[in-house]
Amino acid sequence: MPVHPMIASLRRHRLTTCLLVLQVAVTCAVVANAAFLIVQRVHRVDVPSGLAESGLSILTLHRLHADPHPLGQYLADVDALRGLAGVQAAALVDGVPLSNGESAYGICAGAEAFQRARAARTMQVPGCAQPAVYSGGPGVVRALGLDLVAGRDFRNDEYVPGKANFALGDADAVIISRALAQRLYPDKPAVGQMLYMGADLHSGHGKRVVGVVAHLQRGMLRKASDYDQAMLVPSEPANGWAVYAVRSRPQDQARVLAAASKLLDARHPDRLGSDRSARTYAQMRADYFSRDTTMIGLLTASALGLLFVTALGIGGLASFWVQQRRRSIGIRRAVGASRNQILRYFMAENLLIVGTGAVLGAGLAVLLNLLLMRHYELPRLPGAYLPLGAVALCVLGQLAVMAPARRAAAVPPVVATRSG
Amino acid sequence: MFRYYMQLAVHSLWRHRTMTGLMVLAIGLGIGASMTMLTVLRVMGADPMPGRSGHLYRPYLDPLPADYKGSGLGPDPSINLTWPDAMALLHADKAAQQAAMAGTSLLVTPARAGMRSREEQGRMTTHGFFDLFGLRFVQGAPWSANDDAQAAQVAVLSQSLARRLYGGADPVGRTVRLGEHDFRVVGVIQDWAPRPMFYVDAAAQRFRGADAFFVPLSAGMALDLDVDGNVSSWGSGSGSDPRHSGNESWLQFWVRLDTPAQADAYRRFLHNYAAEQKAAGRFGRPPSRAHLYSLMGWLAARDIVPGDVRLQTLLALAFFGVCLLNIVALLLAKYLRRSAEISVRRALGARRRDIFAQFCAESALIGATGGLLGLAVAGFGLWSVRQRPDDYAHLARMDLPMLLATLAAAIAASVLAGVLPAWRASHVAPALQLKSL
Numbered sequence: 063m064p065v066h067p068m069i070a071s072l073r074r075h076r077l078t079t080c081l082l083v084l085q086v087a088v089t090c091a092v093v094a095n096a097a098f099l100i101v102q103r104v105h106r107v108d109v110p111s112g113l114a115e116s117g118l119s120i121l122t123l124h125r126l127h128a129d130p131h132p133l134g135q136y137l138a139d140v141d142a143l144r145g146l147a148g149v150q151a152a153a154l155v156d157g158v159p160l161s162n163g164e165s166a167y168g169i170c171a172g173a174e175a176f177q178r179a180r181a182a183r184t185m186q187v188p189g190c191a192q193p194a195v196y197s198g199g200p201g202v203v204r205a206l207g208l209d210l211v212a213g214r215d216f217r218n219d220e221y222v223p224g225k226a227n228f229a230l231g232d233a234d235a236v237i238i239s240r241a242l243a244q245r246l247y248p249d250k251p252a253v254g255q256m257l258y259m260g261a262d263l264h265s266g267h268g269k270r271v272v273g274v275v276a277h278l279q280r281g282m283l284r285k286a287s288d289y290d291q292a293m294l295v296p297s298e299p300a301n302g303w304a305v306y307a308v309r310s311r312p313q314d315q316a317r318v319l320a321a322a323s324k325l326l327d328a329r330h331p332d333r334l335g336s337d338r339s340a341r342t343y344a345q346m347r348a349d350y351f352s353r354d355t356t357m358i359g360l361l362t363a364s365a366l367g368l369l370f371v372t373a374l375g376i377g378g379l380a381s382f383w384v385q386q387r388r389r390s391i392g393i394r395r396a397v398g399a400s401r402n403q404i405l406r407y408f409m410a411e412n413l414l415i416v417g418t419g420a421v422l423g424a425g426l427a428v429l430l431n432l433l434l435m436r437h438y439e440l441p442r443l444p445g446a447y448l449p450l451g452a453v454a455l456c457v458l459g460q461l462a463v464m465a466p467a468r469r470a471a472a473v474p475p476v477v478a479t480r481s482g
Numbered sequence: 483m484f485r486y487y488m489q490l491a492v493h494s495l496w497r498h499r500t501m502t503g504l505m506v507l508a509i510g511l512g513i514g515a516s517m518t519m520l521t522v523l524r525v526m527g528a529d530p531m532p533g534r535s536g537h538l539y540r541p542y543l544d545p546l547p548a549d550y551k552g553s554g555l556g557p558d559p560s561i562n563l564t565w566p567d568a569m570a571l572l573h574a575d576k577a578a579q580q581a582a583m584a585g586t587s588l589l590v591t592p593a594r595a596g597m598r599s600r601e602e603q604g605r606m607t608t609h610g611f612f613d614l615f616g617l618r619f620v621q622g623a624p625w626s627a628n629d630d631a632q633a634a635q636v637a638v639l640s641q642s643l644a645r646r647l648y649g650g651a652d653p654v655g656r657t658v659r660l661g662e663h664d665f666r667v668v669g670v671i672q673d674w675a676p677r678p679m680f681y682v683d684a685a686a687q688r689f690r691g692a693d694a695f696f697v698p699l700s701a702g703m704a705l706d707l708d709v710d711g712n713v714s715s716w717g718s719g720s721g722s723d724p725r726h727s728g729n730e731s732w733l734q735f736w737v738r739l740d741t742p743a744q745a746d747a748y749r750r751f752l753h754n755y756a757a758e759q760k761a762a763g764r765f766g767r768p769p770s771r772a773h774l775y776s777l778m779g780w781l782a783a784r785d786i787v788p789g790d791v792r793l794q795t796l797l798a799l800a801f802f803g804v805c806l807l808n809i810v811a812l813l814l815a816k817y818l819r820r821s822a823e824i825s826v827r828r829a830l831g832a833r834r835r836d837i838f839a840q841f842c843a844e845s846a847l848i849g850a851t852g853g854l855l856g857l858a859v860a861g862f863g864l865w866s867v868r869q870r871p872d873d874y875a876h877l878a879r880m881d882l883p884m885l886l887a888t889l890a891a892a893i894a895a896s897v898l899a900g901v902l903p904a905w906r907a908s909h910v911a912p913a914l915q916l917k918s919l
Contacts, residue, residue: 077906081811085804092800126589126599184551334601352871357790364797367515368804371508375808378504382815438789 068411075383082379083419086455089372090423091430094451096365098431098443103358107351109289111159111343112239112277114207116312117150118343119319120158123304126332133223133300137199139329143306146321148314154199155206155307156228156299157281158343159292160350164194164281165228169259169293171246176258191245192288193238194280195259197230197297198307203237203273205307208294211240213253213273216296220272224297230259231297236269239278241290243271269295315342372455373462380412380466391470392477401471408467409460416459420452427451483836487843494820494844501816502848505809509852512805513892514859519795521860521884522867525689525877526787530676534616535777537738539577539745541752542773543567545728545759547766550716559714561684561784562731565703567759572608576751577737578744579614582699583607584733585683585710588661590694592647602643603710604660604695606702612638612671614738615681622654622669625698629668633700637665643694644670658695663705665697677877680781681736683711688786689874728764749774802895809848809899817841817907825912834908841904842897849896853889860888 072079129135136154143152157163168185170176175189185192198206203215215237222231236257243252256268278292299305306326310318323340327333348355384391391404399407431443495502529535544560545567552558563571568582584606591599605611612624621644625636637658644653644667653667675692682688697707703725715730724730739745756769775783824837860880867878880888 075815077902078811078814081807081814085807085811088800088804088807092797092804096797183549349871353790356870357794360794361797364515364801367511368801371511371801371805371808374504374508375811378501378812379815382501382812382819386815386819434793438793 063406063410065414068407068414072411072415078379079415082375082415083422085372085375086416086419086459087423087426089368090420090451090455091426092368093365093454094424094427094447095430095434095443096361097451098447099440100358100361100365102441103354103361106283107354107358109160109279109283110277111279111347112206112208112275112290112292113159113343114209114309115343115347117310117315118205118207119308119310119315119322119341120161120343120346121306121308121319121322121326121340122338123306123326123330124334124336124339125303125330126334128302130226131300132302132304133298136300136304137298139304139326140199140201140306142325142329143308143322146318146325148310148318149308149322150311151201151205151309153202153205153307154298155202155305156197156224156301157305158196158206158307158346159194159279159281160283160347161281162350165196166192166280167195167259168192169246169257171255171257173258188248189246191242191291193242194278194282194292195230195295196278196292197224197295197299199296199298202294202296202307203275205309207309208237208278209276210237210273211276212251213237213271215273221296221298224300226300228299228301230295232267233295233297234269235272236293236295237273237275238271238293239290240274240276242278242293243274245291369458373458376412376416376459377462377466380408380463381469384408384466384470387470388473388477391473392475392480395473395475396478404473405467405471408470409463412459412463412467413456416456417452420455423455424448424452483839484843487840488847490840491844491847495847498816501812505812505848506852506855508805508808509849509892509896510855510859512802513853513856513888513895514863515798516802517856517860517880517884517888517891518863518867518878519791519798521864521880522791522874522878523787523795524884526678526791526874527781528677529778530678530680531615531777534738537740538614538777539737539739539748540775540777540780541571541735541737541748542775543752543756543759543765544767544771545731545765546716550766556714557684557712559712559716559731562712562714563733563735564728564731565726565733566728566764567755568733568735570755571735574751574755576748577739579610579738580736581608581611581614582733582735583611583681584699584702585686585693586697586702586707587710588695588707590643590647591659593657593659594647597647602694603691604697605693606697606699606707608699611696614736615674617674618672619669620672621652622667625668630698630700633704634698635663635665635701635705636668636698638669638671638696639667640692640694641670641673660695660697661705661707665701671696678781678786678874680777681734683734684784685712686710687873689877745774806895806899809896810902813841813845813900813903814906817903818910820907821910824907824910825914825916828910828912829916837908838904841907842900845896845900845904846893848900849893850889852896853892856892857885857888 140152140154143149168190170179170190172189175187178187179185179190200218200221216235220233220235222233224231238252246257247255252271252274255271257271258268262268277290278294279290280292283289308318308322319340319342394404427443427448434440435442531538543563545564546560572580572582585603586606587601587603589599590602609625609627609630620641624638625634629636637660639653647658648656653670656667657664658667673692678688679686709732711732713730713732715724717729725732737748739748752772752774753769756765756772759765760769827837864878864880868875
């Protein structure tokens with residue numbers, strides 16, 4: 063298909079063509095970046111929590127009058143919860159992954175790693191880390207549904223009472239996540255190794271890793287390199303408020319959650335209720351990511367809106383041009399062009415315009431990404447998005463021009479003989 | 483002539499219904515999306531103290547050691563002040579009005595039986611707080627400087643809390659139980675909920691909630707009340723009394739300075755103070771880090787408008803831009819198609835500017851119709867923002883100025899988009915067109 067006549071005829075509509083090319087270019091740039099941002103957010107929303115989420119409910123107990131030694135009460139609550147119909151497991155914890163709150167401690171795998179950390183005044187040295195630390199009472203691994211890939215669960219005698227004000231009890235064993243194991247002990251199996259938290263190094267009394275779980279997510283997500291670094295300590299939390307993890311079958315969950323909440327209300331008449339005091343874990347997780355899901359929704363709506371408006375623009379303009387060039391189409395048909403040739407001509411002309419716009423758009427996408435990287439701390443756009451965006455827009459353009467091109471092909475040759 | 487142009491415009495738009503529909507749709511969507519985000523931006527960037535915000539300032543000191551490296555997991559400790567720094571600023575008394583403060587959350591236990599206890603948000607502060615922000619007392623008065631010195635257990639309540647606890651009776655002189663202790667009520671202020679809550683800690687919600695009670699900071703320290711906010715410590719060992727130490731930051735400090743000269747003087751005072759502390763070995767960073775923020779400057783520095791919202795606004799504006807490009811192209815095609823009609827008018831005596839005016843009127847009509855659609859789209863957009871769980875979401879509403887601005891923006895954008903096509907149309911050579919008729 064000769065391109066030169068097409069360009070020659072487009073020259074007559076320079077301004078309109080330029081505007082259309084510009085529009086396609088801007089759309090391509092914005093949609094490519096939006097698609098990348100959507101994929102980023104979706105990855106974030108999909109991080110594994112490490113828990114067996116279906117059937118897991120979380121209840122919190124805030125009381126009007128704080129008990130100075132509440133642990134006995136809390137453990138009795140857990141026993142009562144276990145007695146409820148439908149409850150497969152229950153345990154006392156101090157927090158769960160993705161709950162928008164976290165306790166983090168600096169830990170090191172040995173004395174020399176600690177010295178390195180001291181010298182550099184940061185925990186970001188080999189052999190040290192700052193994981194999220196969870197503490198739980200007997201049955202916590204089962205209640206949360208953690209997936210042990212090495213080692214074992216805690217034994218009943220390894221649980222120790224925790225101290226007030228969120229201080230950990232003197233436990234000897236810990237279970238860590240696989241990501242944390244790889245960070246602390248990159249070249250050896252983690253089970254059986256020692257790790258030291260803060261004061262442990264002075265006393266020389268560390269904690270032994272007894273188990274490794276596939277995933278255990280942090281309470282709050284910040285840097286991607288810190289995701290999934292967490293550990294579980296068998297210290298029964300004795301804080302001013304308690305968190306209970308209750309596991310049931312998914313089909314029983316609503317009923318069990320209501321029954322558990324009523325049980326706690328009955329056992330503690332001064333319990334302060336709120337809409338966050340009894341939730342399924344799925345709800346907690348959805349709440350944590352609500353900003354991200356909103357952003358995903360908005361980005362998708364904007365991208366689709368842009369594509370829609372651009373498609374309308376291409377189709378509308380093509381339709382107008384077809385109307386304008388009826389006479390010349392008729393003449394071409396009269397001198398022997400077939401319907402198909404007219405159709406292909408218009409499709410090719412459209413491809414030329416949209417293709418130019420898409421190529422420009424790819425370049426614009428890179429520029430836009432640089433701008434976003436500087437002002438909004440977004441990552442670099444991977445190269446794969448550029449050809450994908452360009453091709454997607456070309457396909458969109460072709461689809462949009464199909465109806466007007468068909469109408470052009472339907473122009474009868476007799477139009478050439480008419481003078482109007 | 484305007485009525486005639488409008489008639490021509492309506493006639494022409496009706497003839498090409500689908501084309502008109504496309505253009506109205508494009509403008510409506512673009513304007514709707516942009517106005518939604520601009521309303522949200524306006525809510526978040528609003529001035530919480532109109533008339534006073536120009537005189538309120540927030541001192542900033544950086545007490546961290548020179549080689550302090552944050553873990554990135556927690557907030558920046560230098561945002562709040564340490565106790566020694568706040569007390570030094572307070573006692574230096576370099577501002578007309580000043581106050582140090584921190585948030586606290588206490589259980590309010592009503593004296594009347596049958597009423598439920600509720601946890602309320604409040605503030606531990608110094609007596610200058612009320613004058614500083616111009617709060618009006620409906621009953622009683624603030625506590626005195628002496629009360630501050632004595633760590634007296636006194637409290638000022640908000641009007642809604644007072645009403646809830648005491649009904650219509652005068653609560654001044656009565657006792658209110660906050661947390662585990664009794665406080666004597668000395669005053670009741672008119673409800674005050676600035677949006678955003680500029681004086682709260684960085685961790686607090688800025689577009690929801692309000693302080694229900696105020697107690698002296700010294701009493702809060704004496705009774706060891708829990709701080710509701712970011713408490714950050716650094717260095718080694720704050721000893722047995724971390725809150726009094728210079729290694730733990732948890733306080734906020736605001737001052738009122740009436741003239742730019744006073745602001746400059748205060749700035750110099752802050753620099754000198756920081757230099758003294760560095761010489762004494764307490765501060766590790768250079769004294770130039772000390773800064774005096776204006777109220778709006780402080781909100782901007784604290785990223786009152788989160789990056790997500792800014793990105794969404796940019797996206798909406800880019801969308802609007804593409805819609806406008808769309809309109810320009812479509813209008814260009816449409817107007818140039820009517821060269822025959824234009825040439826007839828020119829032949830009958832219309833000047834170039836009459837043609838221009840006619841087409842501008844047509845663009846304006848498209849803009850007005852698109853604006854109406856845009857209002858509906860913006861209404862839907864703001865409704866969907868209100869469903870968000872963010873604390874600013876409930877404030878996203880369309881008010882009359884925004885409504886008028888939407889319509890005006892739609893018409894203006896449309897006319898602007900139509901300028902180039904109208905200009906090109908008015909320059910059509912009549913003779914050439916007439917020949918082919």
